[in-house]
Amino acid sequence: MPEINEYQLPTSHATLAISDVGKNEPILLLIHGNSFCRKIWRHILGSPLSETHRIVAFDLPGHGESSNAANPEQDYTQPGYARAAVELLTKLGVKEVVVFGWSLGGHVGIEMIPLAPAAGLKIRGLMIVGTPPVGYGDLDKGFTLGPKGWKAAWVRLVCHML
Numbered sequence: 106m107p108e109i110n111e112y113q114l115p116t117s118h119a120t121l122a123i124s125d126v127g128k129n130e131p132i133l134l135l136i137h138g139n140s141f142c143r144k145i146w147r148h149i150l151g152s153p154l155s156e157t158h159r160i161v162a163f164d165l166p167g168h169g170e171s172s173n174a175a176n177p178e179q180d181y182t183q184p185g186y187a188r189a190a191v192e193l194l195t196k197l198g199v200k201e202v203v204v205f206g207w208s209l210g211g212h213v214g215i216e217m218i219p220l221a222p223a224a225g226l227k228i229r230g231l232m233i234v235g236t237p238p239v240g241y242g243d244l245d246k247g248f249t250l251g252p253k254g255w256k257a258a259w260v261r262l263v264c265h266m267l
Contacts, residue, residue, distance in 0.1 A: 107128075209236075
């Protein structure tokens with residue numbers, strides 16, 4: 106198994122804490138969820154996948170070992186996190202990436218899509234988990250959970266009673 110490199114990289118958004126392992130492009134960028142950090146990806150970073158792929162995980166500004174955001178009102182937003190991710194990849198010299206985002210990380214990945222071309226970055230794929238790509242008022246468009254929608258689903262009714 107390749108050794109996981111841990112380092113800090115200054116950006117215009119924050120100094121980002123990074124875990125970086127393996128070689129080859131497209132790299133796999135792992136973006137954690139809200140109130141978590143890059144260490145949530147330790148099993149993927151230490152997996153056999155690192156023998157054939159470069160995997161990069163980082164702490165979003167204000168999370169884990171990254172510094173607080175330089176401009177909180179702009180940087181602590183999904184588009185702000187996406188700008189930080191794109192800048193990170195640019196500083197690493199990455200040209201092609203596959204993004205895997207969990208929860209908030211998925212929203213960050215979605216926000217990266219329109220930013221990537223101007224940065225000379227090609228997003229080869231985006232995988233999102235626990236990331237409904239719709240707002241609360243539009244949940245029926247993203248989740249049905251039965252013929253009457255999520256509002257009538259037994260799971261919602263049970264959770265509401267708890």
